[in-house]
Amino acid sequence: MLYFAQPSTMGCRFPVTEKQPFSPDLPMIRANAVSTLAQILSSAGMRLDEQLQKSGLSDATQLNIVDFLRILESFAVEVRDESLHMSKRPLLPGTNDHVLSNLGKCRSLQDALQELAASYNFIHGGAYNRVERRDRELLYIIDDRQFPYLDDSDPIHIRFNLDCVLLYVHGVVCSLGGHGAANSLIKVQSRADNGDNSVLQAAFSHLPLKFGAPCYVLHYQLDMADQPLQWQAPLTLSSVYNQLQFHLGQGNGDNNLVTKVRHLLEQGIQSQDAVAAELGYSVATLRRKLTESHSSFRQCREQVLNQEAKTLLAQQLALEDVAQRLHFSDARSFNRAFKTWNGVTPRDYIEKLQEEQ
Structure with missing residues (x-):
């Protein structure tokens, strides 16, 4: 299981060999997904408009994917729990950055994803994440059916959050594997009942999306599994978001x-x-x-x-x-x-x- 953390990024820069343009236009989040975010914030006594203002944003109807994830990130800091008050084992901010910082030591993308899965399994005390090779595909699987959520956690909010986690994992793949790995994603599965209030519709509209699946799964082409890593510096959540922004972007603009x-x-x-x-x-x-x-x-x-x-x-x-x-x-x-x-x-x-x- 994965949750968002606040980045510890002061002094971190992109590698010189992979400097990216910095102003891509990003897919916009659907109104239903924004509404779900507002409900999650409200359940913690917070307001979406206040979080938008803190992030330098003003219009919830024009929220792109990366800004959307950063609001969740900020929320995790405000409530001081990376599980967003959904887990019986609350996590201090900074856990994700600690996990990410070790991935650059891996030899290949599959090794890095396996390390990612093992780290979160250790943190949460269960085998909720795994990596599999299957039918010419490399799969990153999150099975949260036995995860110790709080009894009053809203299933819709949980599934919404896990869809965001899939996007985060893809950002890790983009960071470690570059353009080739980013484009090797071929299918996405989610336990959400449908895509009405999911971020996946905006992020992966060009891919087959299966909702109502038993687990959350990212399907990648197998030939990316043994590719050497392209990112050698310590990885942080902020650098993951920056890479995700670049790979999801389509053109340039002065927005945001x-x-x-x-x-x-x-x-x-x-x-x-x-x-x-x-x-x-x-x-x-x-x-x-x-x-x-x-x-x-x-x-x-x-x-x-x-x-x-x-x-x-x-x-x-x-x-x-x-x-x-x-x-x-x-x-x-x-x-x-x-x-x-x-x-x-x-x-x-x-x-x-x-x-x-």
Whole structure:
């Protein structure tokens, strides 16, 4: 079983040999899927419009796949549980990044997927993930029928989340195997009753989709199984999303500029000059376009830093270490910034985390 985690990405960059264009248009999520997301947030006392605002977005009817997943990612941080309050074994933010960081050591894509499955099986205490070779195909299978969900978990929400997990796993394949592996996906199966409120319809509209299946399955052409990995640097959730964005994108555009700026910041590109250059803008043009999007470079940077700070604090790092990781001059400066962003000090935030465990 897989769940979304908040990335620990400050300082992480794409490999020089695989630099990608950064402004693809992405498939839009269906209205029913957006409605399901709103229900999931509401069950945790949160509102979709507030999460959109935190992500620099404004229109839920124009939500693309990657922005959609990032809202789920942000939600996992806010509730401090990567299982999104669906599992009896809540997981601290950061678990996925820890798992992903080890995949670059594998020799082939099949080895990496097997390591991915084994890692999550160990974390969740059961054989819920597996990789199989079958009928000239390589399958990544998630069988959650015996998974220890909370008794009050909504089956529709669970299946919705697992469809998102399939998309995440495909992002891992895109990251590790490049264009060839991304295009080797030939069929997708889901336990969802139908595709009305699934993200799979938008992501894989060109592929056969089977709903009402016994398990969640990604079917890849077998010839990709033994391909050597193309990604050698430590993998993170943010880099997975960036690769997924590239491989699902179809053309270029200026949509979702705030999201693009945040992506670059998460890659470790910190200066406004460098971000503008990556996007092909002058600094003045970038400022103007961000203003038109009701945001600013400073707001984008603070949103990224705040989300990263919450993840690191949840991992019980010392305040001095968190401040250093986020490039603050000292713990006192970090303390002031965190209180400005959240209305509470880091220590108050940590105490609240401990009370809820």
